Amino acid sequence: CGKKEEAAAPAAAPAPEAAAAAEPLKIGFMYVSPVGDGGWTFQHEKARQALQAEFAGKIETSLVESVPEGPDAERVLRDMVGQGNKLVFATSFGYMEPVQKVAAEAKDVKFEHATGYKTADNVRTYDARTYEGAYLAGIIAGGMSKSGQIGVVASVPIPEVLRNINSYVLGAQSVNPKITARVVWVNEWFSPPKESEAATTLINGGADVLYQNTNSPAVLKTAQERGVRAFGKDSDMSAYAPKAHLASAEINWLPYYRKITQDTLAGTWSTGQDWWGVKEGAMDLVSIADDVPQELKDKVAAAKAGLKDGSFHIWKGPLKDNTGKQLLAEGANGDHAFLSGINFYVAGIDGTVPG
Numbered sequence: 001c002g003k004k005e006e007a008a009a010p011a012a013a014p015a016p017e018a019a020a021a022a023e024p025l026k027i028g029f030m031y032v033s034p035v036g037d038g039g040w041t042f043q044h045e046k047a048r049q050a051l052q053a054e055f056a057g058k059i060e061t062s063l064v065e066s067v068p069e070g071p072d073a074e075r076v077l078r079d080m081v082g083q084g085n086k087l088v089f090a091t092s093f094g095y096m097e098p099v100q101k102v103a104a105e106a107k108d109v110k111f112e113h114a115t116g117y118k119t120a121d122n123v124r125t126y127d128a129r130t131y132e133g134a135y136l137a138g139i140i141a142g143g144m145s146k147s148g149q150i151g152v153v154a155s156v157p158i159p160e161v162l163r164n165i166n167s168y169v170l171g172a173q174s175v176n177p178k179i180t181a182r183v184v185w186v187n188e189w190f191s192p193p194k195e196s197e198a199a200t201t202l203i204n205g206g207a208d209v210l211y212q213n214t215n216s217p218a219v220l221k222t223a224q225e226r227g228v229r230a231f232g233k234d235s236d237m238s239a240y241a242p243k244a245h246l247a248s249a250e251i252n253w254l255p256y257y258r259k260i261t262q263d264t265l266a267g268t269w270s271t272g273q274d275w276w277g278v279k280e281g282a283m284d285l286v287s288i289a290d291d292v293p294q295e296l297k298d299k300v301a302a303a304k305a306g307l308k309d310g311s312f313h314i315w316k317g318p319l320k321d322n323t324g325k326q327l328l329a330e331g332a333n334g335d336h337a338f339l340s341g342i343n344f345y346v347a348g349i350d351g352t353v354p355g
């Protein structure tokens, strides 16, 4: 009888490989603003929580919020590696160099960097096609602006942000070719007081429909206080200022996070670069206000359908910058290289791109 028990014992204890496989995959998320920013980071956090619920038992996620872009980011990434994370999502542009540095030291960890362009064997980049949401919002802005002048509160002057500004204005001009636009830069991703101040400057200058590329709903709230209209970006911001809110260009990070998690669990993760948009279910214009005319809603729906099936191109010639220089000739479409290098303002935008 005792012998029988001994014989059964090895079968009951899991083999070392099985034990390893049963360990949940540790995934770290690093955020530049607080999870309660109501925009960019909140939306990543929403996806993290959904991911955790979906892969319960298979993954163990954690987060560090309000991590400045720079040396702090490097320290946090090293901590994440030290704590056993094997997959790390670093969710702001300025984490690009810290990710490169730490990834070179931690070859057994996969790094996912949002909005950057530098890869490595264990670094992949990803982004949402936020310019598609900006274009859809622009369609509504073009139809709703009474002054004919719209405005954008911009964060940091990188191609991604310039894509969004230009795309918003192109969307507006598709409805009203006479639309002009102004841009105020705050040089930060998250600073509600500065975002609000920039919105005030734009409103004082005559802009009556605002967009923003910053992380909080401050611009939208300021618009409401001043009796003009604005959009939510990255997450649905309608609840923050329902009177001003026209629509929100919302990102859904979950499909991408799901795919990367599945790939990592299956051992099929590999480096690459992905931009997901309307087509992949990663970008949408949501909570369109009731007073937006049906005609504009129909135009949004048509553009969305065209983005989905690939028949509609936002970046198409003839396209000129605001100095009259031709960017795309008649019949040409902007490709990935063109989009990655955008450093201009299209015709109709006042001013010059910060150097």
Ligand code: GUN
Pocket: 032, 033, 040, 091, 092, 093, 094, 114, 115, 160, 189, 213, 214, 215
């Ligand atoms: N919004 C769009 N892109 C970014 C980014 O890279 N970082 C932050 N914080 N917000 C963004």
